[in-house]
Amino acid sequence: MELHAGSGGLAWTVDAYAVPLAALLLASGAIGDLVGHRRVVLLGLAGFGEASVLCALAPSVGVLVAARAVQGVAAALVLPGTLALLVESTPDDAARTRLVGAWAAIGGAALPAGPVVGGLLVQAAGWRAVFWLSVPVVALALIPVVRLPRASARRERSARNVDWTGAALLVAALGGFVTAIIEAPAGLWSAVPPGALAVCALAGFLVAERRVPRPLLPAVPRESRRPLGLACLVAGLMNLCALGGLFVLTQVFQTVHRLDPLAAGMLTLPAMLPLPLLGAPVGRLATRIGVWRTAAAGLLAAAAGMAVIAATLTTTGPLVVALLLWGAGIGVLTPAVVAAALRATPDAPGLASGASNTARQTGGALGIAVFAAVAGSATAPGFVSNATALFGVAAAAFALTGLLCLTGARAVT
Template identity: 65%
Template sequence: MDRDRARWPLTLALCGGYFLVLLDVTVVNVALPQIGSGLDADGARLAWVVDAYAVPLAALLLASGAIGDRLGHRRVVLLGLAGFGAASVLCALAPSVGILVTARALQGSGAALMLPGTLALLVEETADEGARSRLVGVWAAIGGTALPAGPVIGGLLVQSAGWRAVFWLGVPVTALAVIPVLRLSREEAGRARAGTVDRAGAALLVAGLGCLVTAIIQGPGSPGLGAFLGAAAAGTAVWFVTVERRTEHPLLTVPRGARGTLAGACVVAGLMNLCVLGGLFLLTQFFQDVRGLSPLSAGLATTPAMVPLPFLGAPAGRLSARIGVWRAAALGLLVAAGGFAGIAATVGGSGYAVLLLFLALWGTGLGILTPSIVSAALLAVPGAPGVASGAGNTSRQTGGALGVAIFAAVAGPAGADGFLPHCAGLFAAGALVFALLGVLCLAVPRAPGPGPA
């Protein structure tokens, strides 16, 4: 008991780091209008403020987990915390949007180094299986609160102290989190395992995703550049697959029989985040630039879509155990599709009370879908939860980065005449994507649920 009590600072530090990583996915959205006016940034550059963080986070997750296994997670988490904190200072002091985007890329790299190790160190530091399950539950619950907390915290900071306060937030959190991790001795942190890191694969993953996102964001204004970068992304993807097949230590090793099921779960997870984070990017601009709400009011306005996520995890787990993970995922997709369709129909002119109902319906579907599709990935490779988790996290973060790029490019500037019709069309497209995925999930042969949580 004394040993467990002595470890609570480390638990808080690691869970705080995880919360911060996920918080920065959404907390910046509310600050975008102020960043745009303060740094004279158009819609494409504002998309990069979000995606410069999301691209390295998505592309480096698999490699950073392997680096932690090779060098020890304590060392990698410390490096990630220090890098994230330093990049946060640079973001807060950025005099131009170019420097801000560069600093956000450094933030995303630090977040990628930090994220896998936060859970790994918690697991390594707890020998008792029951206590370990409770800690993992706490870790997941804290992460689940980051999405709904992001717009509200961002709105409070922007409204009270300006957009730079959003980035100053990361400095004290990382500074406090470093202390318990530093006190963790190298012996307690566990031994690093032998092996090598697929550096070539990691570099190609970063390059390919960066080219693809840049092609989407810059393509409407520079078709030639967009076509070139799109071709470069395709060529890099082929090169990446070739390298992964030949190396002895690929970033992702999946048994042949599990590849189809895991790929299906990753596609659903990626498209989920593509539509969700793309939609949130538009909603925060809609509430501020079109409806004229303050940053805090805009953050609160988006919370009905995010609040159900942390509360529906346990019920969704029980539902998955009863009807199967793919049927539960289908139910979540179809409910969220109804929310998407309702938002598309009301975003142009209905009052917020009507829009709130559809935002809540959207969030309820996501609350059912998220744990179900995570469980589907884990069940695809039950003997390698790290592989399933790494593939799922990478798919979700990649989908989020692409979603912001696509939605920003199609919708255009928030002040343009076509912004509202384009928003309605994008939400309608999201409804169609979710409905089709729901039908396809119903066609998957029933697999057993994950069991009672």
């Protein structure tokens, strides 16, 4: 990378996007419920396109990280709103579950193309070309949203009732935790100040939520708390292990296996292809056997894949099979856990999608920080053994959570 970013710089380039995305999703869902999801999605898409231009023109790592943070804010406006717009148009529960599967498939269609196209662009034109590509993609995405009908007058209310204090405290808490994790390898004193800030901000957030008329985490009906909580737990764990694992794997491919960016991107395809292919079929499967049994199947398949990855990290043949199994598990799990959250609070799709996506993105931000800190530099002697241990622990966590979903399916439905 021409900006000479080290391991910490690479982690921050990813987490500068992931932290505001995770922290602002609840606020974005609340804003959409108040003023209409259509206008929030439009604002987010426009902001993402402008931030992509800033990323492409960034003269330094600091500017790139700042522009990535703006991208994260914009993405937070888009993500819960797109799902809420779809769900609001489909009142039937079974049709809604199938629609969520299709939404996951469409959203996942970028995953297999991303590593290959990104690797090709980086190899042919440099990393800046990846951000330039986002501009026409965003322009195309604006077209169908613009054509959607405007929200009714009943929903055109002010966003002044949104808990902005809670949103700011959530950003500070998550940002502090991520900073503490990334800086921990440099020494205890580098991690203590941001860690203390995170703890204070989290405590302030919990206090503030009890004192505002419209908290980011409104009171959830008693019957909805357990299923929504379990859905958020599973979603967070999924992204923590998946994004953290992919962050480490890309370094394994390029440093241990000596692959160029395009070849490394091609090698990740087995993990990426199942999500867009399985989204719609999984929606139908979840309708037949239930979202929690479907989620358990995905978790157990992904656990098996990660266990094989841990055992074959330095070889390519078995690793491809393991990546395919891992990707298939994530492809089954993603639409199932999103549908589970929406079923928990069917009358508040903005809250459900915001809570589920917040858990996913928070898990992803923390996962990248944790995997980067534990694995260490890709050129360090203990990198492969650390990465192997990380995948082993992730496999165990997925397996245990899968059993929890399987045994608790009746308790949360």
